[in-house]
Amino acid sequence: MPVGLLALGTYVPDKVLTNEDLARFLDTSDEWITTRTGIKERRVAEQNQFAYDLAERAVLDLVARHGEGALADVDLVIVATNAPDAFFPNTAALIQNRFGLKAAGYDLLAGCPGWIYALAQAVGQVEAGLARKALVIGSEVLTKITDWRDRSTAVLFGDGAGAAVVGPVPDGYGFRSFVLGADGSGGAALHMGALANTLPDGTRMSNKIFMNGREVFKFAVRVMDTATLEAIEKAGLEKADIRLFVPHQANLRIVDAARERLGLDWEQVVVNLHKYGNTSTASIPIALKEALDGGRIRDGDHLLFVSFGAGLTWAAAVLTWYGGGA
Numbered sequence: 001m002p003v004g005l006l007a008l009g010t011y012v013p014d015k016v017l018t019n020e021d022l023a024r025f026l027d028t029s030d031e032w033i034t035t036r037t038g039i040k041e042r043r044v045a046e047q048n049q050f051a052y053d054l055a056e057r058a059v060l061d062l063v064a065r066h067g068e069g070a071l072a073d074v075d076l077v078i079v080a081t082n083a084p085d086a087f088f089p090n091t092a093a094l095i096q097n098r099f100g101l102k103a104a105g106y107d108l109l110a111g112c113p114g115w116i117y118a119l120a121q122a123v124g125q126v127e128a129g130l131a132r133k134a135l136v137i138g139s140e141v142l143t144k145i146t147d148w149r150d151r152s153t154a155v156l157f158g159d160g161a162g163a164a165v166v167g168p169v170p171d172g173y174g175f176r177s178f179v180l181g182a183d184g185s186g187g188a189a190l191h192m193g194a195l196a197n198t199l200p201d202g203t204r205m206s207n208k209i210f211m212n213g214r215e216v217f218k219f220a221v222r223v224m225d226t227a228t229l230e231a232i233e234k235a236g237l238e239k240a241d242i243r244l245f246v247p248h249q250a251n252l253r254i255v256d257a258a259r260e261r262l263g264l265d266w267e268q269v270v271v272n273l274h275k276y277g278n279t280s281t282a283s284i285p286i287a288l289k290e291a292l293d294g295g296r297i298r299d300g301d302h303l304l305f306v307s308f309g310a311g312l313t314w315a316a317a318v319l320t321w322y323g324g325g326a
């Protein structure tokens, strides 16, 4: 039984922080940020908005688009987040309660690829008969864990959330492949400590987002290339079969490198990082919904997702779009 996406909803906070706003308190400029990253502005959650609140709004958007019925039969909730409200209770359990679902729920922490990791788990559980439908959410308030004195990271991140219902779709549609990977030897390159002071390799951890940008950049370009090609091959397709590429929205130069290796035109690539920056686990569902609303996705199109991030981790997936669902 094929499993695909049946419904989609997203949310970004109203408050906009532009590059010019950042240049007022950081030694940076719109010119530097735009040429190095492609980002022009990002959204910032209100003081009293956290990952749960953004996730809730994304699910409300999903329900507004698809009706209450979209949540019927959802018996599993997975929330991918790198900035949870609490160690426990998990965000997914709070969402289960908010929407009155009879469902299992857990959070998943796997860097920016967390939403694809969560999709893979949801698809696997539906295929195995462990779940009927799953609500898979990516929700981030990275601006709350940003070091606002560090210009090399503060300019990159934004807040947002995306939610999707994963469930059975007709033959010929649905997820065709997943590629998931992790390499903890690079863990120090992108970290934020919690209880421990150091990583196993002795690295003293920061209590805000710390990143070695150059190292992550090189890693990202490498895995975006290998993971996408592997996902296409596993799906039994060729590069030329991919209709739309929906990459993690971290940096335009990284997206461009992947686009070139895949031999795609810009019209086949979804880019919205200039508006939202890097929203981590939420970046792909937000980009996907924009493409859908913009009429860029048709029934039967083969879509390619790819992401990379803290861990270090990476993930890619190929999905044949079912137009009768979302």
Ligand SMILES: CC(C)(COP(=O)(O)OP(=O)(O)OC[C@H]1O[C@@H](n2cnc3c(N)ncnc32)[C@H](O)[C@@H]1OP(=O)(O)O)[C@@H](O)C(=O)NCCC(=O)NCCS
Binding pocket: 027, 028, 029, 032, 033, 036, 037, 112, 151, 152, 153, 155, 190, 211, 212, 213, 214, 216, 217, 220, 250, 251, 278, 308, 309, 310
């Ligand atoms: C962060 C990133 C944009 C930096 O770009 P870069 O071209 O690698 O730049 P460097 O880090 O080499 O820094 C070049 C110079 O710009 C400076 N710089 C860094 N951030 C700056 C900013 N916001 N404004 C102005 N100058 C800045 C550096 O201090 C450095 O100055 P120096 O040459 O005097 O030492 C880039 O490395 C990147 O995007 N990496 C991947 C990050 C990512 O996607 N992370 C998300 C993972 S999910």
